[in-house]
Amino acid sequence: MTLDIVIMAAGKGTRMRSARPKVLHRLADRSLLQHVLDRAAALAPERTLVITGHGAEQVEAAVGDAALCVRQEPQLGTGHAIQQVVPHLGDAGTTLILNGDVPLISPATARALAQACGGERLALLTVVLDDATGYGRIVRQGEQVQAIVEHKDASDAQRQIREVYTGMMAAPTAALKRWVMALTNANAQQEYYLTDIVAMAVAEGVPVVAAPAPNETEVLGVNSPAQLADLERRFQRAEATRLMEAGLRLADPARFDLRGTLTHGMDCEVDVGCIFEGTVALGNDVRIGAHCVIRNAQIGNGAVIHPFTHIDGDRDGAVVGAGSLIGPFARLRPGAQLGREVHIGNFVEVKNATLADGAKANHLAYLGDATVGERVNYGAGSITANYDGANKHRTVIGADVHVGSNCVLIAPVTLGAGGTIGGGSTISKDTPPGQLTVARAKQVSLGAWSRPVKAPKK
Structure with missing residues (x-):
């Protein structure tokens, strides 16, 4: 009919x-x-x-x-x-x-x-x-x-x-x-x-x-902000119940928000205050810490997303490999593709970058438009300078490279496999594999110098 x-x-x-x-x-x-x-x-x-x-x-x-x-x-x-x-x-x-x-x-x-x-x-x-x-x-x-x-x-x-x-x-x-x-x-x-x-x-x-x-x-219809908020909680509680019946562990279903679709494997745990947007897929044994926001992302088996982490895959999607540790307070942006057992620590931002198995950036760092090899150790305070004011350029870091703290890698640049970049270096040229590369000014101490003082008040 x-x-x-x-x-x-x-x-x-x-x-x-x-x-x-x-x-x-x-x-x-x-x-x-x-x-x-x-x-x-x-x-x-x-x-x-x-x-x-x-x-x-x-x-x-x-x-x-x-x-x-x-x-x-x-x-x-x-x-x-x-x-x-x-x-x-x-x-x-x-x-x-x-x-x-x-x-x-x-x-x-x-x-x-x-x-x-x-x-x-x-x-x-x-x-x-x-x-x-x-x-x-x-x-x-x-x-x-x-x-x-x-x-x-x-x-x-x-x-x-x-x-x-x-x-x-x-x-x-x-x-x-x-x-x-x-x-x-x-x-x-x-x-x-x-x-x-x-x-x-x-x-x-x-x-x-x-x-x-x-x-x-x-x-129920919506005629006021209060009614909209009431319906939102009813919707979210129903979604939480459906997911828990399918085996997802929610620390508190009253503090859970799904704004898209969420699929999950066995023995996944989600702490309070988490928001899932777009399309999110969790593997088995995934743990999501409190107050994370995850949008358009795939999280591999055994991965741990520590509290207050923000993963936004947008249209490109983001991938977190099996056994990886992310956060707390980390940010994965569109195009972040992380291999197995990758560590992204607190206040580390990754954008349009691929990190191979075992790579680590444990704190206070930026990796944008980069290809990072296996077992790379990326030091605190280091950044890829990927934008020249008009165009984006890519940084390639070979396997087993150690990048010291507070380094600036000016793209386009390639760091040879197994090399070491001395802390505080600004790298603007390709570096050879297996060697130590240091690019920083010579340290100087001036005994005759005195610190400025405030002028007396008039």
């Missing part, structure tokens, strides 16, 4: 107190709307339509080719919004209506709602709440829904009803088109309400059924 999906994304979100359209606020590093689009795509609809309004250009740019955008200008209610997409809907099948600010509805729940419609019934997504204050109540007669009664219009008996309407529904497409075009705005707000089609369906004898959501989290 043909399925069309309509996503309501025209609202301003006044309570967000933001210039950004509400549906573009981010949950787990993706916009609310992108979450809904991803879930819609999982249902493989015939077509997906996004209704835009406030901030339409920004929203439409974010949607791109993922759906057809239709503008609602001005915004005159939910029924008016659906009127705008009527010309773009099919002539038969089911239309599923989702909300762009309700990001965590699962594909299974959305699919069940569409199936409850089946192209023949008006199906309303409902949820049972402990406190239903402010929500429209579902008034039933047996299994059939008779009406949605707004809280302010409900009787005392109706206010005892805990089943409420979530704002999402599925309807026979042909009937939906007919119903919404018959809506009127004869109400105090002079808006066209989509919920008015319930009475139309009942009058026509079309069955109106409720499809219950499995939990409250799936149907």
Whole structure:
């Protein structure tokens, strides 16, 4: 059966107190709307339509080719919004209506709602709440829904009803088109309400059924920063639970953030306050220390990432080899490719550099645009001067080279295998293998010199 999906994304979100359209606020590093689009795509609809309004250009740019955008200008209610997409809907099948600010509805729940419609019934997504204050109540007669009664219009008996309407529904497409075009705005707000089609369906004898959501989290919308933060924690706790069930050890699931995808092997441990972004893969026996940020990276078996380390592979990705020790307070930037048992210590930065097995840079150093051989020992305070003000150049360090402390390697330059660079040297020419190279000024002591003193105050 043909399925069309309509996503309501025209609202301003006044309570967000933001210039950004509400549906573009981010949950787990993706916009609310992108979450809904991803879930819609999982249902493989015939077509997906996004209704835009406030901030339409920004929203439409974010949607791109993922759906057809239709503008609602001005915004005159939910029924008016659906009127705008009527010309773009099919002539038969089911239309599923989702909300762009309700990001965590699962594909299974959305699919069940569409199936409850089946192209023949008006199906309303409902949820049972402990406190239903402010929500429209579902008034039933047996299994059939008779009406949605707004809280302010409900009787005392109706206010005892805990089943409420979530704002999402599925309807026979042909009937939906007919119903919404018959809506009127004869109400105090002079808006066209989509919920008015319930009475139309009942009058026509079309069955109106409720499809219950499995939990409250799936149907919670975002109308304020506080609600966004609450939903973020709900999402993160669900992700943490899923990962722990798969064997990942989390020191505290309440202090864990996943903003992408995380895969892991056996016996991996993650301490508190860690953030994973993009695509991250952990091998077996990996340990991640507290407060690390890891983005687009592969971490090999047995590697240890000490606390407060920042790994950002960006588009190029970063690789940490098996048995490597990284941090604390280390930074791996895009293009960092580390072999087995590499040591990157505190306050060491690696960018677009390859370090072969056993290489070490244990503290206070920079390796950028470099190829580093096996077992190299890179001294504290040493840097590759890889940028000449216009172009980047590469430094090549052969196997078993020892670079002393506080050296400057001015690229392009090659250090021969097995060589030693004396501490404090500035190297601007290639060095031979197996030899000591020193390039620094002769030490001089001046006995007649005196230290400047402060001038007396006037």
